[in-house]
Structure formats: structure tokens, C-alpha cells
């Protein structure tokens with residue numbers, strides 16, 4: 182999809198529209214439920230490329246663990262993600278919180 186004269190993914194476009202400027206190239210918009218078609222704001226957060234890779238590595242490990250214990254890892258994916266962010270002290274921007282701030286006109 183074209184946005185501001187360049188090809189941009191839908192989720193990145195959503196973030197950039199919310200911020201009113203381009204995202205830096207080292208920032209990634211992550212889908213919390215790992216479903217790239219779910220672009221609801223409550224499913225999107227901005228994270229650095231480096232932390233994004235580490236997060237996906239962690240989620241792969243959790244998925245493998247869940248497969249061994251035959252548990253539904255997708256059910257707990259948001260809690261796992263938020264706990265990982267907290268533990269690592271990763272800086273993220275939760276798009277649903279940005280939307281709330283914009284709406285409150287602070």
C-alpha cells in the first residue's frame with residue numbers, strides 16, 4: 182500500500198497516522214496476537230527492531246514449550262508478551278494508549 186509516496190504495510194501506516202509522522206526505520210509495529218491481519222489498535226505496539234527479534238525468539242520458545250505440554254499458547258500470548266516487555270524493560274508504545282491520549286487532547 183502507498184502512503185506518503187512510499188510502500189508501507191497497513192499496520193505501519195496505522196501507527197504513522199496516529200503519530201502524525203513517519204516511524205524511524207529501526208522501529209517495528211508488532212501484532213500482539215501474531216496475526217498480521219488483526220490491525221486493531223489493541224493488537225498493535227511499536228517496538229525497536231532489536232527488541233522485536235528478541236520478543237519473537239522468546240515467543241518461539243514459549244510456543245515450543247506449549248506444544249510439548251499440549252497447551253494452547255495463543256490464549257496466553259498477550260500476557261506472555263506484556264510480561265516479557267516488563268521483565269526486559271523494553272521500551273514500547275502501545276497504540277491503544279496513544280489513541281486514548283489523542284482522544285483526551287492532553
Ligand SMILES: [Zn+2]
Nearest residue numbers: 210211212233
Ligand atoms: Zn512481531
